[in-house]
Amino acid sequence: MARSDRMALRVLYLIFLRLLGLLLLLSRSEEAKNAELLALRHKNAVLRRQLGIRPRLCGCQ
DSSP: OOHHHHHHHHHHHHHHHHHHHHHHHHHSOHHHHHHHHHHHHHHHHHHHHHHTOOOOSSSOO
């Protein structure tokens, strides 16, 4: 198999994975989405506590 064929196959595979992920995301219920948001917010709070810093609200240094 030529290198360009492998590259094309890889690109098609990655596109397929993205489309599958999108379909799964669209089929999830609101409760599942809310549960994931709560889990991510909790994880974010834990990581902030471990760092001991407050995030900046602006992009300035």
